[in-house]
Amino acid sequence: MIPNGYLLFEDESLLDSTVAKMNALRKSGQFCDVRLQVCGHELMAHRAVLACCSPYLFEIFNSDIEPHGVSHVTFDDLDPEAVEILLNYAYTAQLKADKELVKDVYTAAKRLKMERVKQICGNYLLSKMESHSAISFRNFSSCMGDGRMLSKIDIYIQEHLLEVSEQEDFFKLPRLKLEVMLEDSLSLPSNGKLYSKVLNWVQRRLWENGDQLDRLMEEVQTLYYSADHKLLDGALIIEEHGMFGVGAEEDHMQLVQKKPPRENSNTKRQPSSSTSGSSSPSGLASNTPKPCRREWKYIASEKTTNNTYLCLAVLDGVLCVIFLHGRNSPQSSPSATPCLMKSLSFEAQSEELEEHPLTSMHYARSGLGTATLHGRLIAAGGYNREECLRTVECYDPKEDLWTFTAPMRTARARFQMAVLMGQLYVMGGSNGHSDELSCGETYDPHTDTWAQVAELRTNRCNAGVCSLNNKLFVVGGSDPCGQKGLKNCDAFDPVTKTWNNCAPLNIKRHQAAVCELDGFMYVIGGAESWNCLNTVERYNPENNTWTLIAPMNVARRGAGVAVYNGKLLVVGGFDGSHALRCVEVYDPVRNTWRMLGSMTVARSNAGVAALGDVICAVGGFDGNNFLNTLEVYDPETDEWSDLLLIVFCDFLYVSGRDGNHFWRVA
Template sequence: MNYYLMLSNSHGDGVLSRYQNLRTEGRMCDVVLEAEGVEFPAHRTLLACSSDYFWSLFQDYTLESKAYMISLPALSSLGLEQILDFIYTSCISLSPSTLEVTLQAATYLQVNHAMHLCTDYISESIALDNCCFFANVAARYGLSEAFTVSNSFIASKMHRILGTEQNKAELLVLNHESLQEVLEVEEMPGVKEIDLLQLTLDWLDCNPLSALQSNSLLSRIRFGLVPPEELTQLSAFKPALRTPFIRSVVQKALHYHLQGPLQPLLQSVHSSLRVKRSKIVLVGGGPEADRPQNHILTYEPRSKKFGTLSTSLPNKLQHQGVCVVGNFLFVIGGEVVQVDEENEKTAVMTVTDQVWRFDPRFERWEEMEPLLQKRAQFACCVVEGVIFAIGGRGQKGEPALSSVERYNMHAGWWRSGVSLLHPVHGQACATIGAGIYISGGIHGNTPQSSKEMLFLNSFDGNAWETRSEMSVARFGHQMATVRGKIYAFLGMFEPFCEIECYSPEQDLWIILQPLHNDRFCYGLAATGGRRVLMFGGRKWQDGQEVCTTNVLEYDTDYDSWRELCKLPRPLCGTQCARMAIQDPPET
């Protein structure tokens, strides 16, 4: 025989509805619960089935199993009423004014489903004016999910909370565990570390802790992100910063601030921005050739959103070198372009030896030790914290350069490196481990582009070595390293769209899927995964150069291209790098 298990969705609700009618009418009630002098008739069987407390209370061997009146002095009458309403209807009416008494009763009576609804209420109702209250309630009653939600909300909205005195005052009564968890958060848009330090010190003034607990709380501050002048001033007046442990942490931060050129190599959690994901910065470039602008765009690959760096380049540059070390952005050499204000068609281009360093922690530019030689259209790369400037050209009309220089941050100056086999400019560069690879470019004063690939072991190599040539001669192209292979993209003034991949193990180039349209003077950045992004650039259209707005993505696994999005405006001649930049505050 076949048997079928059938389920009624209405039976349970019907039973509860009948119980509620009986309770309302005062019928068949066999127990009265009392809190604060208020009496609540109820039914033992339903209470026992809904509450672990009553299940234990009404066992046959207990005195309460026969009692008609049961007093609950630990509960408020409102809290008991709330829980009884839930037991009889499965519904509960919650507001900030009733939340805590409800939780108190639900916890005492062990009505777990009511506690779950309180958690849901906190998660769905959290806002700027109640988040600290909710965090405190969640901590007090062990609501782990609501506790996490509240702390995450506080961290994500910290800039706005600190922006109003009323909400800021709520932070001063935040429970210790929540504040500790908030200070651990990796991402806090728009919040300066000095504000977190001041908040913590103010909180400690209102909530005295032992030295051990105070040290634990303050150790979550990233002191390297606090301006040294303010850090020194606070240390002089705040006792919490003068305990032996915290004083040593503060002294390390002040020492870091004094290191100047060495700072990129001294990074730690105390000097790292509260940012989870890096962005791509697009340095320089403009809407037309030889007209660079000094703004810097930022691009977040996951959201595909563009922004603008808060500060601009010190100069309008083109053909510069760009790299990142220790999350400092270095902009090296290039051509400074000055446009005649009266005649915008006239521009003066001067090759420079200037080196600028941008610190996103304090959003400031600093001029560093200049190059030994003025360079433009050169190769720039970083190996183990050492910056290399390779080849390039000086002023227009001057011969190309074969010299190489290295910037050693321990010393803080540029020194000559292993020279190239011959002068070259317009070449591309990529690194794998300690190896530096450069390809193509124009050698000396010859007008033809090159297919050549050169290699240098930056640790102990004393000469550049030749490797297999590319299939196509390239100039003004770019290369990217993805998963141990080097990809060479497009080039300048050449009627081709070919892309090829180099395997160092095999010393072999392989031709890949071409881009459908030619492109040059584009920005290029590897995402850190298997993809490479191409930003803007110029292309030939009807016999003229046209600046584009496309952002294209190349997938190295599938050898395929797709268009991701559009730039805010046409852009060519930009240089790209990846670094952590704090998001602006939410509006």
């Protein structure tokens, strides 16, 4: 067109051609007048192009003493691949990065003040956030000082706190444990108001009393919720007001007694800076005075049980978990009532029937190890939201009673347990504070003691454990390097006390269900990275080979497995979105899977074992709560039940499944 006598022509192809040619010139080093030194890598570019895209580099180039020479800019803390991605973007307007590099690209874009790229990377990270990554994403956003991302992540955590609290990163956070004494007429306020009071109390302890945050977390802190709705130190109440006075029970007084004064406790601590600096060995805030305040923020909380709360908060710049329990009086241990399992048949005279829940474990446990030993169910370790456990409980089905045995030497969760030559074996796992474990131990039921065994060759948790041909096999898992899914398979010989490598799995797996059946080892489901699997592999020890067999109907990780009547029952687990109730069974003769009756509640990372003629599922996580409950599956009725049938009568005759025995009930 020639409007008003002027020639006007827009060549759209020229722009694309020019951009492509300039990028080619950059990559070949032609006409380049900028050298970026990035962690030992040299990247060439053109000053004019970079100055248009990066305000940070514009300021550097604008201040060059010799503007016509070659500019040298050094970055010792950026990823060379991320900077190369930004250079491609500067020349082509296309941002292309592998998902593993997005955080590094974000970091480089922040340094170069490329706000548009930073925002695009932030939006991508937010779109990929799930419960397992929320804590790491928040830590990253906090380090970057990105308030927009932090607010969106905090909203996500508020909506998914219970799911987030089941993840590994959550268990590595520092923990503050509080117990709040209440008068009979009082109850704790709503979550938000409650934790604003908690934050104020911690601030007073740090700034007025000179306490240190890491020392506050060393033991349970006892507080008192007064009638005027203030949260006070329990020791001060006793000392100054004699609040509990004469008649308080001895163990009650032990909880609220005044703690000994700490060194420099009279020195007021000044608020510390949000800038990075030295930290205490535990990763908590240093008590070195700083010129400005760190962040104090309540993020999210949930009431988990009656008068028990879980909270995620930022205390003095440190992301922390707060556990709070309110109580009116010292807890008493409930006495167990002998009951009879519903699966028993009975004949009674003048009977009255009443159903009661099966007795629960003393501790809620998820990611526990379970096995059957001498006709009893063993539940070891696991985590209960608050901590990883060492304790071991033993269930007697005849008495419907849980009792404690000797605790493990190491607190651990996310592990499996197997019986080998009459002893229990546990290997690896995580203790909630450090990386995956390599240590293992074995339990001798005759001496009620645990002893160490030779360490694994690879530190790992979420591995499968199985006894086969008088050896202990450890399969798959995840390692400290971040591999969520390993192919490793190792065998332990209890006679020579040595480990040997076996053929690797066909597919990387962690949180798989593993067990032995008819001389083969089965590895079922699990996850590769965070993608849940329905595939199943079978190991033949005769020729040291793995074979893929028929897949399950439902992809799942964190499921339990037990053997019944020559078949495999796979129970519960997690499908990537929800904890599962569903159960399916594998028939090795037909190489087929079919669905069975579902559990009464959803359970992921539960313990599953065969006990007599029933299958037991205990503990786990239902998507909202950590569980201490037990339920049993009767293959004859294809039903799960968490109930006992108690019969009150003058005389009761009960026929058990393992023979005819009679009890007289007075």
